[in-house]
Amino acid sequence: MPVIKRLLCGLAVVATLFSVCPAQAAFVVGGEDGWSFSTDGNVNLFLRYATADARPDNVHSAFNTLSDGEESFRTRSGFLPGVLAFNIKAPTMGGLDMAARVGFYPNPQNANTKNSFSGQIDLREIFFTVDGNFGQFLVGKAFSLFQGQNCLTGMSVYGFAIEGAVSGGGATLGNIGYGYIYPQFNAQVRYTTPDFHGFKLAVAIHDPSQIIGSGVGPDGSTVITPEATETNTPRWEGELSYAGIYADGDGSFKTWVSGLYQTAKFVDDSLYDDDEVTAWGVAGGVQLGYKRYELVASAFTGEALGSTLMLDYDSLDYTGEERETMGYLLQGTYTWDNRFGKTKLGICYGANRMDETSAEKEVRAATGNGELKQQDVITVGLFHDINPHLKLVLEYNRAKLEWFNDGKQEVDIIALGTFFMW
Template identity: 30%
Template sequence: MKTHANCLLPLGLAVMCANATAAVTLYEDDTHSVSTDLLVNVFYTNSSVDRLADFNDANSGTVSRDQSRVRVGFLPNYIGFNYNTETDDGLKIGARSSFWVTLNDTDTQRGAEGLGTRSGIDVRQFYATVDAEWGQVLLGKDFGLFSRSNILTDELLLGHGQTSDFYGLIDGGNVSFGNIGSGYTYPFPKAQITYRSPDMSGVQIAVGVMDPNKKSATSSEDNPRFESEITYNNTFDSVDFKAYINGVTQSSEDSAGKTDSNGVGGGIRVGYAGAAFNASGFNTEGLGDVAGLDTLISNEQTESEGYLLQGSYSIDAERFVLSYGKTEVETQGTTSLEYENYAVAWFHTVNANLSLVGEYNRTEVNEGRTEENNTFAVGAVVTF
């Protein structure tokens, strides 16, 4: 499962998060504008882990170790560029490109990741948009729609998250996982053509045709991958309310047979007078429990389901979060993986560009083997 830490290099959704950063304008006239935005975060972490020495032999004993790191959190560092113009025919044309990097890549002893200061630039977004009265069409590479709002409403999005050895995250040269794998899956960036409706009294519908995920190197996908999401946002007597439902479907076939991959997710977030409650969940068949990549799961008898429950309270410059997430994977009716993460976090807003974070995560994994991981993290997040 340590390959997950590589296939998600690096993770990131900062530019779309609920507390989005204010961009810096580089150029602006009557019809054109160019702006840039940036995020830098770094944490000191200490992970204490107990796990079976040989994951394939429950009688082989237990390994305990502590590991200190200086690393990025759930989100990598990124810089993005935004372009907007309005044409004579009333269309609004936009574009975004964003480039993501990690920090903790200098230790040449980190196994296959030991490549020195590689800081590989990863393009997660490179798309254009066309807006009009009838809605918006997005053309290019962006995050998927399935599980999109699940992850964007995570109260710990700008925090650190869990670093389980099960996914190779303690020593990984990349990001942590947040609550990926312990409550939701990752909406992996894909080439897509996506339509979003206008806001209809708080309701917005998005439907995307996307480049399919390969089941194997020789698999055949006769049709593209389809993802969709319906969101509802409104305020009732000072109560902020958000609800959403999203889904995915795809078929893939190779010499081992045909796999129909389907998933549904959803959730709600309610906020009032500084307090907020967030709940989300998902259920999939024939998809991975981490990134929804069909290459990780090769049959329809594999089912994944998970949920995330969170509460937060904000007062003045302080925000406090309690979080619990769980994912279960079943193969042929037998539970083969249980993955849980408990978290508590404190966020302190110094000013509009700087926040301080303190966080504790306890991760428990059971997959015919056992891991208990306690991770403490303190760090800072800088945005422009």
């Protein structure tokens, strides 16, 4: 009988998943002895049109975030891909609450081709948590701490913003490289303290990354990519946050500071002045809400972080020296209710700036070649919730790149999108 009972319970779970009403916020199914299963996610699609200046001559960027002299139309996902996530919760045992999450992040578009048989399905999340009066332990692949809040508090989470290559098959960049560097989903063991009067501290041991550079060498044309690939210590990340309310509950605030530290060694240290490079960074911000208004300000600085994707793209110059990077994001939104639902109007400015190393200055003086100096974008967005599950987005972006030899490039992107969320 116990076997038959479990089989019938399993069939009931499957039947419920296929028959549940789409209007529900999530599918939650109870099992035996306190076990539960739920799912959440979204499907989104954007129509976007862009015009871009031609990239100037004699400039170098390891990661080209703007298209090159193109006028183009595409139908694709926004910054957030589609999401299908599964959550499993165990019954409380011995004062411990245990749960797991597996999240798939697929994209609806091909890579600008009619025929594609390898759609990108990004397994971003696979982790479990253990909660108790001691706080929480998280084990697995999850969103990283350093600059995580800088990313999640930006309005481009449900928008489009910067795109990357026109032919891209993945999600857009949002403000990645234009206000923050992408935190990414990484393997980690994380501990978070209990809430102490609004304060929380999280510390994580991460799977270390190779630290890789990219730069034009002394001849002015050859791209050299120094690679520090020997990682014999973990990457450490941490975040201290404080959240609360004010004005009798009409206002809320959140502030945070996060950090990163990691080293990596060159396999052949005879090619470089030092055999080891060090990546470090500090980020922080504040999110302030009052009634219908919200302001967000965040920033970061550090060395060997890169311009857009963290650590393993353009963190070093061609000699293996750590590059310095800083960035910031300023954002304001206003939300109001109306007869058609809830509407939010927002404006955001984000920028990342890279310092020029002494070796890069010498190359520029001798050859005229310029490395990337700054990426910035101003975004105006209108977000309308028809109901809690159906969202419309209209967004305009004007982005600009600058190089140290005064090269410049601009692009305009207009996007119209929709989300179904559960």
